[in-house]
Amino acid sequence: MSEPKTLPYAVKTECRRYDGRVAIVTGAAQGLGRVIARRLAEEGAAVVVADIQEERVQRTARLLQEETGRPFLAIGGDLSREGVADEMVARTLAEFGRVDTLVNNAAALIRMRLVDFTEELLQKAVDWNVWNTVRCCKAVLPTMIERRYGRIVNIAGEAWRTGAPFHTLLAGVGKGSMVGLTVTLAGETIAQGITVNCVSPGGIETAADGDPDPPAASYRDPAWTGPGVMEELGRIVGQRGISMGRFSHPTEVASAVAYFGAPEASFVTGQHIGVSGGMAMI
Ligand SMILES: NC(=O)c1ccc[n+]([C@@H]2O[C@H](COP(=O)([O-])OP(=O)(O)OC[C@H]3O[C@@H](n4cnc5c(N)ncnc54)[C@H](O)[C@@H]3O)[C@@H](O)[C@H]2O)c1
Numbered sequence: 001m002s003e004p005k006t007l008p009y010a011v012k013t014e015c016r017r018y019d020g021r022v023a024i025v026t027g028a029a030q031g032l033g034r035v036i037a038r039r040l041a042e043e044g045a046a047v048v049v050a051d052i053q054e055e056r057v058q059r060t061a062r063l064l065q066e067e068t069g070r071p072f073l074a075i076g077g078d079l080s081r082e083g084v085a086d087e088m089v090a091r092t093l094a095e096f097g098r099v100d101t102l103v104n105n106a107a108a109l110i111r112m113r114l115v116d117f118t119e120e121l122l123q124k125a126v127d128w129n130v131w132n133t134v135r136c137c138k139a140v141l142p143t144m145i146e147r148r149y150g151r152i153v154n155i156a157g158e159a160w161r162t163g164a165p166f167h168t169l170l171a172g173v174g175k176g177s178m179v180g181l182t183v184t185l186a187g188e189t190i191a192q193g194i195t196v197n198c199v200s201p202g203g204i205e206t207a208a209d210g211d212p213d214p215p216a217a218s219y220r221d222p223a224w225t226g227p228g229v230m231e232e233l234g235r236i237v238g239q240r241g242i243s244m245g246r247f248s249h250p251t252e253v254a255s256a257v258a259y260f261g262a263p264e265a266s267f268v269t270g271q272h273i274g275v276s277g278g279m280a281m282i
Contacts, residue, residue: 004208006249017262018045027106035250079132085139129174148193186270195269202276244277
């Protein structure tokens with residue numbers, strides 16, 4: 001594998017905003033979720049990493065615990081299924097006694113022309129990009145409301161507001177509803193000590209995440225994105241001449257997530273920030 005190009009942009013931290021805190025990061029077996037989990041642990045958190053890839057998430061928890069010296073708990077399962085998110089929160093409370101921060105990062109990167117979706121894939125795209133987040137928020141709210149404290153950070157992506165082709169389900173429906181959910185849930189919980197905010201990455205070089213055994217690609221079935229789709233997407237987006245012209249190192253995104261998820265972001269709710277090198281502005 002070639003050396004990642006974004007290593008010079010890797011963000012390090014001296015912050016300790018999560019001492020004594022407990023965070024849950026979904027979709028954290030690999031990629032951005034793994035980097036967010038490591039960042040929150042580096043800042044002092046005990047971290048629950050949840051993912052549908054059961055073996056990989058166990059391994060990730062073990063490695064990150066060794067790397068950071070912080071406690072990790074791995075939970076496997078499809079978070080879009082009824083009961084899985086409730087179980088995740090119950091096990092977190094049993095192990096660590098509280099949930100301060102929930103990062104909804106899990107997603108299924110299904111990019112294809114709308115006309116090419118089968119009924120089954122349509123359903124899966126909505127389950128894995130909408131229902132997982134809704135169920136995780138619903139599961140975590142009772143304990144946050146009871147404690148009158150909580151930070152929820154949703155990971156969207158810029159494609160929903162740049163009109164990127166072939167992103168109708170992933171971004172138009174999935175990330176668009178993530179933004180809507182951020183705003184309405186922030187409104188619903190505004191007097192309960194809970195904040196809900198959203199981070200939209202642009203292109204991330206997830207291969208620069210430091211995983212000693214990185215996956216060959218993002219977690220997706222080869223059948224989800226047909227031949228030529230990513231090449232055509234790259235051509236169309238490339239012609240638009242936007243952004244800083246490079247991918248981000250995943251730690252550049254994790255630092256924004258860590259801010260929204262920390263106690264100090266106490267007067268910020270219902271907000272969205274693009275961490276995308278200016279791919280979209282305001
Ligand atoms: N990589 C990018 O350039 C980019 C750009 C914009 C937005 N994003 C967003 O960032 C987040 C992370 O992206 P990534 O590139 O690391 O993706 P990834 O595919 O490498 O990681 C996503 C993780 O979510 C897990 N997951 C998916 N569905 C799940 C479910 N139902 N239950 C439990 N776990 C589930 C997968 O197993 C995987 O480990 C996603 O929300 C993605 O949409 C990524």
